[in-house]
Amino acid sequence: MSWDTREEDKKESLETWDNGVSDKGKVTQPSTLSPHLLLRSSSTPTALTTMTPDNSAVALTTATPSSQPATPPSxxxxxxxxxxxxxxxxxxxxxxxxxxxxxxRPKPLEYTIDDAHIRGFNITAHALNGVFDIRLRSYNHNTRFSVYYDAMEVTVWYGEQTVAISKVAPFYQPRHYVQTITVSATAQSTPLLRPVEKNLRHNESAGVVELEVRARARIRFAVGAVKKHYKLKAYCAPVVMHYSPSSHFDRVYCTSATLMSI
Missing domain, CATH: 1.20.5 (Single alpha-helices involved in coiled-coils or other helix-helix interfaces)
Structure with missing residues (x-):
């Protein structure tokens, strides 16, 4: 081999070495990926790799958002x-x-009987006929509560038997107010027990009779727009009634009206 040929081979070797050295300072660009390689499941992130200037590989992870819409509330x-x-x-x-x-809390109502007498009294064929005129007075001591009477019933008792009854129409009682209730409890062919009949005949001859008056009612205590329902019961005894109107009557104080919430 001639001297000239060896010199040319040497130059080619040096050029090849210089090109290799100069390529080390370049950043290798990632190759373009085909679109079908980038498709992944909606739940699997996509990983891409790039080269840094010092030729070290760095993995870039891109999370693909879920393609399913949010479920609305049922x-x-x-x-x-x-x-x-x-x-x-x-x-x-x-x-x-x-x-x-x-x-x-509402205070109980107070009841009294201010007057009572009997008229048209008659016992025929073991049955009673007559009218019991009674004047009740109701005291509402509450300064904040008014009272609505939705229904009321007054009964007259002799011993353990009811002898007369009267219904009272609904009414309104203002707060801190005295309400007078006049009733005429009627006995119309009311069958009597034998002992009751015997005693009533005896009392008739005496001109007076001792009876018991009971009052029951459905009421509402009201303060402003707030109302509370109660059952009311009052017992008045003994009520001494004359068989004819009398100018004298001793006021009867009833037991405190019992209130039962409903």
């Missing part, structure tokens, strides 16, 4: 929330009313 879940909210409001209002009522 109708059953909405109804459950509505029911729970409504029950909560009802309980809250009930507690407020209860506390309010306990603070402003």
């Amino acid at each position: 109708r059953q879940g909405i109804m459950r929330c509505v029911v729970i909210t409504a029950l909560g409001l009802i309980v809250l209002v009930g507690l407020v009313v209860l506390v309010f009522w306990l603070v402003l």
Whole structure:
């Protein structure tokens, strides 16, 4: 081999070495990926790799968002929330009313009988006919509560038998007010027990008779827009009635009217 040929081979070797050295400072660009290689499942992130200037590989992870839309709340879940909210409001209002009522507890009503007598008294064929005129007085000592009487019944008793009855029309009693209630309890062919008949005939000859008067009512105590329902019971005894109108009558104080919440 001639001297010239060896020199040319040497130059080619040096050029090849220089090209290799200069390529080390370049950043290798990632090759373009085909679109079908980038497709992944919606739940699997996509990983891409690039080269840094020092030729070290770095993995870039890109999370692909889910393609499924958010599930709207079910109708059953909405109804459950509505029911729970409504029950909560009802309980809250009930507690407020209860506390309010306990603070402003109504006082019992007070009843008296200011007058009573019998007219048209007659016993025929073991049956009673007659009218018992009674004047009741109701005292409402409450300064905050008024009273609505939705229904009222007054009965006259002799021993353990009811001998006359009267219904009272609904009425309103203002707060801190005295209400007079006049009733005419009627006995119309009321069958009598033998002992009751015997005693009533004996009392008729004496001109007076001792009876018991009972009052029952459905009432509402009201303060503002708040109303509370009660059953009222009052017992008045002994009520000495004359068989004819009399100018003298001793007032009878009834037991404190019993209130039962309903």
